[in-house]
Amino acid sequence: MRVFADYCQDLVAQAREQLRSDSDAVPAAPLARLERYLLSIAAAFAAESPHRGCFLTRGTADLAGQDEEVARTARRAFDDLASAFAAVIREAQDAGEVADHSGYGHTAVLAEAVGRGAGKAAAQVDLVAVDTITDEQWSLLDTADAVIFGTPTYMGGASAGFHAFAEASSGRYLRGTWADKIAAGFTNSASKSGDKLNTLNFLAAFAAQHHMIWVGLGLAPGWNALQASESDLNRLGFWVGAGAQTPQDGGVETVHEADIATAEHLGARVAAQAAALAAGRAALATA
Structure with a gap:
């Protein structure tokens, strides 16, 4: 031995x-x-x-x-x-030598924007790459007040890496580890539509199976009128979560500024909702 x-x-x-x-x-x-x-x-x-x-x-x-x-x-x-x-x-x-779970790095840019938005709302933020998740990072998710799920949209759905993570979370589903946490989601694809709604609906269903509380984007659609602009927040018109579009042959610098701002909005919104829920639960506990 x-x-x-x-x-x-x-x-x-x-x-x-x-x-x-x-x-x-x-x-x-x-x-x-x-x-x-x-x-x-x-x-x-x-x-x-x-x-x-x-x-x-x-x-x-x-x-x-x-x-x-x-x-x-x-x-x-x-x-x-x-x-x-x-x-x-x-x-x-x-170092930019290997793209992370986001495939081309586009979704990672959005994840960082979500984190910035939540941070500006005074939340403590941890970014977790689900395809290289460690035991310590699983514990971070277990103790978080809110989890914002992100994945690129490939072939009309979430990536294989995210699906592997979702399946690996099944033990937590059985134990109810994430029940009643706040949840939200975002995704990116190369096309304006790209069937991103399928991915966002999957993320919402995944959260629902964990008995989490889903928070939508909370924005009116942008860029849908003659006087509207492609720089509007929620320029692609999603409600379930944040949807972004980046050219498939573009680098991380081509992620649209409006999509980055929309992701920041989502992070701030979720942080505010999580803080309100935590405050309400604390008040009820002492009532």
């Missing part, structure tokens, strides 16, 4: 060393560091004679079901490796 634990510690330490950004021995770019590490692992296993493979993987497969200590050690090692990978992937996302 000691040999297995030492192997796991060394494996994680080597991964962290090769992936960390302040090491002079590795390329500075996050994606280059990740690529180099993965290629080094593949080369090391390929050079073995005879081929033994990864001790962590073999130990988990052979012994984890029989020895709880092996299972805990393996689980900790896998979690530590996942955290190291997630950290360097997030670096790559921040």
